[in-house]
Amino acid sequence: MTMLNLRRALLLGTIATIPFIAANAALAAEAPAAGSDQAIAEGSNILVTATKVNEIAPVTASLQATQPQAIISRSFIEDSLPATADFNQIALISPSVSNFGGVNGAGLSESKAQIRGFQDAEYNITYDGVPFGDTNDPSHHSNTFFPSNTIETLVVDRGPGNASNLGIATFGGSMNMFSRATREDASAELKGSYGSWNTWLTRAVLQSGSIEKLGGTQIMLSGQHIESDGARTYSPFRSNNIFGKIMIPISPDVKLTLLGTYNENRFNQPDKDGATQGQIALYGKNFSLNNDPNSQNYYGYNHTHKTTDFEIVKLEANIAPNSTFENRAYTYSYDNETLSGNDVTLFAAATPTSAADIAKANAVVLTPGAKSVFGVPGYTKTNKYRVWGDIAKARIQLTDFATVTAGLWIERANTYRQQRDVDLVTMSPNYAEKAVKNPVTGVATPANIKFDQDSHTNHYELFTELELRPLPGLTITPGFKHVDFERRINAAYNQTTRYAQNISGDYQADLPFLTVNYAVTDQLSTYAQFAKGFLAPPLSVLYVANPQFSTAAPQKSTNYQAGLVYHGSHLSLDADVYYIDFRNKVTTDPFAPASEGTVYINAGKAVYKGVEGQATYAFNNGLALFANASRNYAKTNNDGSPHLQLGNAPYWTAAGGVLFKSGPIRFSLIDKYTGPQSATGDGDPRYRIGGYNTAILSARYQIGPVRIGLEVNDLFDSTRLTNINAGKDYVDKTVTPNITYRPYDQYFYQPGRSVTGDITLTF
Template structure:
């Protein structure tokens, strides 16, 4: 039997697999298939184990996915696996897989092969546009994303920008936890799952690597990495520095991208009982895409399609984007059109830093302190429909723009979203014969400034195109200084969470972990012009809840375990819950009704599963039931108020998932996974939007004598693009599609490696997302899989 207190010794004995994940060999490691059979003994250049403080996956980390324990060589070599000690469905993506994936991939694309995950937004090519993933039907913002166990997200709602903070050169490995985790799993949207990224490992030995990549669409990527190894003069301190430059014209017309990243991580031993870790990364990227359009327009050109007619790229009119430019439409090169590429630029600068002190206090006690901050600045310039108003002359009407002189110049706007987040996580662990007690707290403060201001893009001067706020009344002259402002607001949050859990080990192989978490979240907003209403605002709200947790893991033997989980969750309402709409009195009345019906989302989660790591085959299977109350969604029904939110009531999530890997012969690894995901809106009696009914993936890897060849294919089942109103046909239905990737790499010698990847091997141009317009089939917008592309890779190591 394997006991968790013994994991540290087992984990230190193996350094075979992805450096940021600690894998434990089985007691029968003398058998030919066991991990230790071909693994070297732990050496000075071992980059990470659960015993090495300062690494992402050390045993003082917060989440249940920090330590991945395997029971066979087969599980270790699989690119996606689950831990024998997990307490919830889990897929760990290895560093070896990340290292050989398309180099431009963002973190969403790196997890796309895992069960129940579907990807959208990659229509400009892998890593060249921001992507979103859905996990079991939960959308971005309904699950957490963490980096070294620190949650990060936008401050208006907990969504994420996949190309903004952490390119793949900053990631050692990723673990997708399809569940809330224990009480110590932190974040604002824990109930939908967790995407836990871990930073690059700092190695004990001196080394460096340079990498050059090139491919389709004028793509170029340059990377560098330096490892100092242990520096004896500094008491064994070690440092890693890395950087990346990327540029590409993109798969879509006139949609270039450019990004730069620098990364540093320092680990400093302080005596024998303390370790200081300092990490910082900075990212700058810009790209060109419409901030108004969410894809390429199709449509009939004016006459709505008959209800039930399937939308497809084959019935687009000649006047639509797809009709004019085809599936690769992004932007145009015509300055007289709003889709002119120079009118539509997004510029982002981000940073993320933390300092961490880990201390062994003796007598079973240890302490972990982390202070962090991160920042995000998004400056967006976008063209928009409408007529430029060149001068303000007086009052107009509620429904009409300010009475002013108009021109034929191009109307647009400048949008800013800028925030800075500060946080602290502290915890104390006490380990004794019967288990471990962990208590801790998380505090976070966020400060955000946002604005949207109309511009005359032809002259660069303000445009006074905003309408009256209804409270001003007809004929009232509003302040000229506000006449070009759509919104100007400042928001803040103060949140804290307390957590405690007891990892109880009453008998060998059995771990029971009850826990509790208290959430206290305060959000405030102020400003002279609020979004939608354009009225002044100064208000705040506080939400609190106590959440219970309970998990169990029973290792029947060193290769086989069972687990179960019960947990509750709460989704903190978005900043948009403070908004009211502009428009007609009827629109405002509808929106007020919607707002009154909104309540914080709550969930109850039940999950069971089993993990088995055999000599030649590794399998894990799970089932889940998640009940969501007060599900909040965007109202996409015909004639709905723009961007209004509605409470679609209770949603039941049910499903089964499984993944398997096999090693029939040495050097050959086969893997596959599949899921069935039921996410039904009980009010409408139908599957919710953007929730595929099924997913599946399969792949093969051959790795022998310096040659690595792999192929994988991901299948995404049928789904709906928009929510169901409760009557009529589900016209916004997306057909199933699949996407494959081929990779090859060869080590010419110990220092030089060449390779390449082919993405979308079979050149599928399937629709991956539909954004519905005002009238069905007239102004809807499509996104497609990007065309087939290739990238070549040269690496030199020292």
């Protein structure tokens, strides 16, 4: 049976299909014969046991796992989460995953996720196997590219994976999204919802089914619109998304998939968001913007327009018995156009500012070299990039017990970024920056320009791995990857230095891998992993006057992990332990002479270790109970310094709940608890954040083609603190000795309970 015919048979019901996807799909064993009790995840060859418990479990793992993972199904996304949820909220149900942000409501503002204490930009995020992220560092915008209507399944891999796991931040793990699947049968789905904060959503999903006149081609289209006033003051949000996917069976052994999505967001929010304690005392935890045009917090002065697109052309082919070739060509773009107040923390601080400070806050310089006059200072911001890439991968079976996988990833990115000071009242240039001259030409930089910068990256990775099966049930996979990552800046006015610079940095790494999976029985497997991780230095290491003095190299980690996975008829569970040694953290050199300016070196070290587990038990009547938990140690390990828990790294996480799925009824009550953490990681008790939880109650009932739903997000109306951005000091010089305050710290809270009703029509 060919690969396509087997896949079609599976989807037609020869075996129970569960929409699970695993991140290391290319390394999976050969698919099972029809009639077995295992299912192939949509878009992959990874096997997940098709048991009653796995049909309802919100999170599970594959018996073929070679590292800790959490596989989150489409049914959980649809039945238990807000339709506006971003991918970080989907991933939150996983062990060791925490997040903050989303303060304007689920999916109505950006959030940031952490995995075992690794921060966004320290792990990969992929979509259909393509790593993506910002080009100045590999950080992400959670509600910008892929809203929930574009995601079939999400897999959190807690580790670097095998050599074929791609990305420039492998050492923190990967969050892997897989696109909505095309289907054999034609269908249409229309969804509408309305809820708290005047939030409404409309969505359409169309499936063509197999078009026999086109050789079985399948087409899936989706469109979504969201509008909301937002949970925070004067913070409306609007979003549009369109998504399309075409699967074309060129022959029994060749398949072509075309995918594209476009997203647009418009919202009102300061560029540096958050409210001070003084502002919160006056206006409440949900304060963000106001309607005072003499204030930098005026909503009319703080707005953003973001557009993105993402396209993939994927070719899959059987090139010989048990051997395959796959190629993904892709491109994606991001365009952020922002207008923002310069500093929205200056008023209503916890400690009264002086009259001079207030006057300075509302002062602009409209003519170069002139005195300041009344105005509202702000800035325009552009961050836009286009990325092109290609991933080629061949998997060839050498013998009955040996298969080799090899491939190449190449990528090119072009980026333009700028910021300019303006008077927000008139939009005239504000010449407020310090005087700077080019040290070579002597030309003065215009005092309204913060920076104006083009940058580029050239990146390739070569990888190979050998899958050995010396004994029944035993798979040993050694691998190797070479990474070459070049950054280049061509700036008319470089960031920080503010004069013209052409600077480049080339970073390389050689990374070994070794994974082992042993199937003890058909229901129980164990695994172990040794792997080196890699993270390229951010673009900011090139924002220096003398780049020749910086010696920053790639940041690296050494990962050791072991665990087990069990899939019984009613019980699914997995557990693991891990130890990660992180070295070469990029930091500034405190001993560099002033004549050299800022110098970047590799000096930081940290240790991540812990234990994780998740379990689901399903009864015969459609009821299931699940729980997961993690204990996460993520501390600095620098010689001669205290070992402190890193910033935004919770000591532990836990989740639990009950789900019911029978006939027309869908019900779930889930709760995720994020343990205490520090916002800064420096031991300062002022930045300790207590634990907080988010409970979601969801109920749905099907009446013929109509499904009616009710959802309560943050059921217990928790508005606990989730993050603090440390601000500048304020020194009160009117007393002796002087007193130093931190009134400009910005605080972020959960937005509180929201209630949403929805109606879905399927035909």
